[in-house]
Amino acid sequence: MAKKRTSKKIAPISSDIKPSIFAFLKTRQAQTILGSFLVFFSIFLTIAFISFFFNWQEDQSTLTKLTDKTVRSKNLLGKIGASLSHFFIYKGFGIGAFLIAFQVFLSGIYIIFQKKFSKIIISWNWGLLAMLWISITLGFLHKKYALLSGIVGFEINEYLQAFIGKTGLTIVLAFFLIAYLVVRYKLTFDAFIEKMKQKRIENQEKRLASENETKTLDDDSEKTENQNIELKNTIKETKEKSEFELSVENLKPTISKHSDVGSKKEELTLKVEKELEPELKVEETVEDINDVGIDIAIGREEEHSTENLSDKLVKDFGEFDPTLELANFKFPTFNLLKQYNETISIDPEELEANKDRIVETLKNYKIGIAEIKATVGPTITLYEIVPEAGIRISKIKNLEDDIALSLSALGIRIIAPIPGKGTIGIEVPNKKSTIVSMHSVISSKKFQESPMELPIALGKTISNETFVVDLAKMPHLLMAGATGQGKSVGLNAVLTSLLYKKHPAEVKFILVDPKKVELTLFNKIERHYLAKLPDVEEAIITDTTKVVHTLNSLCIEMDNRYDLLKAAMVRNIKEYNVKFKQRKLNPNDGHQFLPYIVLVIDEFADLIMTAGKEVETPIARLAQLARAIGIHLIVATQRPSVNVITGIIKANFPARIAFRVTSKIDSRTILDAGGADQLIGRGDLLYTAGNDINRIQCAFVDTPEVEKITDFIGSQKAYAEAYLLPEYVDDESGTTVDIDIADRDKLFREAAEIIVIAQQGSASLLQRKLKLGYNRAGRLIDQLEAAGIVGGFEGSKARQVLVTDIVALDQLLENEKNQ
C-alpha cells in the first residue's frame, strides 16, 4: 500500500515537469540559444581542425595528458581542440571532418530560423554521405598521407581494394559521385542538356544584339534610312503646311485689305517649295536602302516574356503570400481553452426506464415496436424505433403531440421518420448533461483537418461527433433563441472557430453589438481581425447610425469587389485569390488579396426596431449578392417574430440556428418547422442549412476563455490599423434644405439645447437623451443644420456644433423670430 501511495505521488510531478521542459524547448528563446550555441560550436570546430593540421605531430603527446595542467597543447583551442580534431580527423574522416563543422553550423542556422526538424535530419544524412565519400576517395588517392582520409577512409579503402581492386574501387567511387549529384542536386542528363541549350540560345542572342549594334554604328545606309524617315516626316509636315496655305488662300478675299498678310503668305510658299525639293532625293534613297534587314526577333521575344510574366514572377519570388506581413503570427494555442470532463456517463437504469415508457406509450396508441436502439449524446439520448410491420409512419407523425405529452419530459422531440431511414426517432434529454467544451471541438481532427474555407466547429451531434460547417457555403446564418439559451455563447463559438483557423490576412470581422457588452472583448484584436469605417474610433459598432453607414459601406465594398472579379474574369473570391497568389493579377490595376468579411450582428431585433428599412435594405442586398465575393452575414436575434425576420431576410438566409424559443410560432418563423420550442436550453440547438434539421449541443466557450484568446492574439504584432472599409457618404444628411420654422419638430428647442450643451452634433445623442427613433433624430439634426446650429455632414464624424453656449443659442433663436 505504502509503495502504491508513493508512486501515485511521484507520477503527476514528473509528468508535469516533462511537458514544461518540452514547452520551454519549443519557445523562441530556447531555439535562439540552441541555434547560436551550434553556430559558435561550428566555428570552434573549424578553428580547431585548421590548427590541428599544423600542430598535430607536436600535440600527439598531449592527448593522453588531458587533465595535466602543466602540459600545453599547440592547437589554438587547446587540448580540447586537439582532442576533438584528433578524434574527428585522425581517427575519423580526415579533411572530410570539416563537413561535420559545416553541418553543425547549418543545424544552428536552421534552428534559429525555425526550419523543420526533418530538414536538419535530411541535411545531416547528405552531409555524412558526402564526408564518407570524400574520406574514402582521399584514402584511395593519397595513401601516403593518411591524415587526409582519416583512419575510417583509409581502412575502408584498404578493405574495398582487397575485394574489388583499384579499378573496381574507381568505378564504385565515380558511380557514387554521380548518384549523389543526381539525387541531391537533381542533376539529370536532360537538365544538363536543357541548360546547355539555354546557354547556346543566350549566346546567340547576345551575338545578334552586338551585331545589330555594330551595324547601327558602321552602316552608312542606316543613317540614310534615319534621314529618310526624318525627311518623310518633314514631307508630311510640308503637306500639312500646304494645306494650311490653301486655307490661307481661301481666306484671302476677306483679309486682302491687309497688305502684310500677303507678304507673309509669300514667305510661306517659298518655304514650302524649298522643303519640297528634297522629297525626290529622299525617295531615291529609300529605294536604295530598302534591302537593309529588319530585325523583328526582338518584338517576338517581348510577346513571349509578357505571356509568361506571372510564371516568371512566381519563379522569382514564389507565390504571393498574403500572410507575409504578419509572418510570425501565432495561432492561439489549445491550452487557452478550458477542458471539462466530457466522458458521457450512461445510467443504464435511466435508459431502461425511458425505453419502457416509450414502449408503453406507443402501445397505448396501438403502435407495436419491432426494435429499439438508443444513442446517448452529450445532452440527449436518441431512441431509434423500428415499428412493427404494417404500421404507417404517418400514423406516428399524426400522433406526435400526443406521444410527446404522454412522455411529458421537457425537450422531447419526435422525428418521424428519421431522414434517410425508415425509423422513428425520439429524443429524450439526459438527466445529467455533459458540457461540450470548445477545446474538444477545436482540437478534433475533423475541425483541424477540414479543408473548408471558413470552418465553424459548432458543437457535437447526438452521436457525439464534432459538427463542423462551412460559413462560406451557408453563405449567411440566422441565429435565434430566447434570452439566456446560449446565443451569445454560440456567437463566440463561431468567432473562436474562425480565430483558430484563419490568419488575420484571410478574414476580417465587422461586429455590431447594440447591447455593448457581448462583443467588447474583441476590441483587443481590432488591428488583427476587425474591419471598420475610416475615421471611426471604435471598431465594434454599438449605435444605429454607424450600423447604417457600415452596411452601406459594405455594399460599396461588395460592388468594388465585383468589379475586381469582373476585371480578373473569375466567378468568385476563391478563384480570384488563387489567381492573385499566382501573380496573374497586377496590383497596379487595383487588384489586391481579398480577405473574407464576416459581419456579425448581435440583437438584430433592436436594429430593425430603430432603423427599419434603412437596415433591412442593405442587409437584404448583401445577403442576396455577397456570397460570391466573400462577405458573409451572421445575424442573431432574441425575437424571431415576422416583423424582425421579414420575408426578404428569411429568403436570403438559408442556414439557421435555433436555440430554445418560447413558442411553436417562433420555431416556425426561424426553422419553418416546430421543434425549437422543445429544446432544453443551455446551448441545445437545431441547425438547418435548407433540408435536414440537426440537433447539436453547442460548444461552450466562456468569457474568460475568449479573453485569453483575444489577449493572446492582441499581444502579437498587428497591422498599422484595422481593415478599412470604403467611405460612405450619407445622401440625406448632406441636405441643406431650408426647413420652415413652423414645420420644426416639437422637440427642436430641447434637441438644440442638448446638442449645444454636449457640443456634439450627433443623431445618436438625441436618440438616447430624448428616447427617439433614428428617423426622428435624423430629421431633428437636419433642422438644426438648417437653423445653423450644427455644421454639415462630415462622413462618420459627429457634426460640428456652431453655437458655443446656451446664451448664444437663445440669441440666435430670438433673432430668427424677429426676422
Ligand SMILES: Nc1ncnc2c1ncn2[C@@H]1O[C@H](COP(=O)(O)OP(=O)(O)OP(=O)(O)O)[C@@H](O)[C@H]1O
Ligand atoms: N453550449 C453551452 N453549454 C453549456 N451551457 C451553456 C451553453 N450555452 C449557454 N450556456 C449557459 O447559458 C447561459 C446563458 O447563455 P448566453 O449568455 O449565451 O445566453 P443568450 O441567449 O445570449 O442570452 P441573452 O440573449 O440574454 O444575451 C450561459 O451563461 C451558460 O451558463
